[in-house]
Amino acid sequence: MWISVILQADAHRAEALSEALMEHGALSVSIDDADAGTEAEKPQFGEPGMSPASLWDHSRVIALFDTDTDLATALATASAAAGLDVVPPFTVEEVAEQNWVQLTQSQFDPIRITDRLWIVPSWHESPDASAINLVLDPGMAFGTGSHPTTRLCLEWLTTEIQPGVSVLDYGCGSGILAIAAARLGAGEVTGVDIDEKAVETAADNAANNDVSLRLQVSAKPLEGTFQRVVANILTNPLKMLAPLLAARVAPGGKLALSGVLEAQAEDVIAAYAPYITLRVGATHEGWVRLEGDRPEQAVS
Incomplete structure (x- = not known):
């Protein structure tokens, strides 16, 4: 059993209070939006190329303590260290011990993309042994198949991958799209990501699915063209990458982009x-999902 203490704080004090609580007995501390789920909810994380947002005006600092902690002393000391005259308003909840691994696993079931393709966590039996079943567990890198943008790209791959075609997955994250392309019969598949940890995760996931990928970080120059190029990132990076990604599409090749909201589609198209x-x-x-085709080169 643990004790969860939820304190109210503004954007100017939340981080200082969080740090002070960790220094005065808290086992863990997180900050979230006190207005989450209401019309006043404020998005916190912008896209690359945008100025970072400040913390929420109405923040909630959530600290976890052992049950034998002297809460009154810990909260008073931490509040003073954070420059507060008094302890902010707070509530206290008990947190029962649970099998966290089992609880987490119970939240992830197999995902049907099409009749032909499923995403199956390693602890589940495949619902359809005759389908292509990608073994993928939730982890630090983006891409479990549950997000609409990932699904849109996977559906595109199931219709556009022919045996032996070359594929580029730019912003590969967990490697889910690259692995799907390989399992669907693609030839050489390349995955690129800005995050070295994501590249490592993609390599592990590829090994778990018995496929071979060519993986690299985006800081390394990317050469050559590919018959299929897919990028599931965000609108601003996609716009900035337009010259690079378009140049990677081979003559007669196809491009698919996602991570784009409907209201942003025209900006990306432009x-x-x-x-x-x-x-x-789609x-x-x-x-x-935005799609494009590069015409075959004219014969002179």
Whole structure:
């Protein structure tokens, strides 16, 4: 059993209070939006290329303590260290000990992408042994198959991968799209990500699925062209990457982009217009998949 203490704080004091609580007995501390789930909820994390947002005006500092902690002393000392005259308003809840591994696993079931393709956590039996079953557990890198943008890209791969085609997955995260392409019959598959840890995760996931990927961090120059290029990132990075990604599509090749909200689609289409013509290929829960084709080179 542990004790969870939830304190109210503003954006100017939340971080200082969080640090002070850790220094005065808290086992862990997190900060979230006290207005979450209401009309006043404030998005915290912007996209690359945008100025970072400040902490929430109405923040909630959640600290976990052992049950034998002198809470009154710990809270008073931490509040004073954070420059507060009094302890902020707070509530206390008991947190029962649980099998956290079992609880986490229970939240992830197999995901049907199409009749042909499933995403299956390693602790589950496959619902359809005759389908292509990607073994993928939730982890630090983005991409478990549950997000609409990932699903949109996976659906595209199931229709656009022919045996032996070369594939580029730019912003590969967990490697789910690259692994799916390989399992669907692609030839050489390359995955690129800005995060070295994501590249390591993708390599582990590829090994678990018995496929071979060529993986690299985006700081390394990317050469060559590919018959299929897919990128599931965010709108601003996709716009900035337009020259690079369009140049990687081979003549006669195809491009698919996701991580784009419906309201952002025209901006992305405009960013790629000088290089390749995009269209909305599919939508799901407010997200879109943009698709484009590079014509075969004219024969002189």
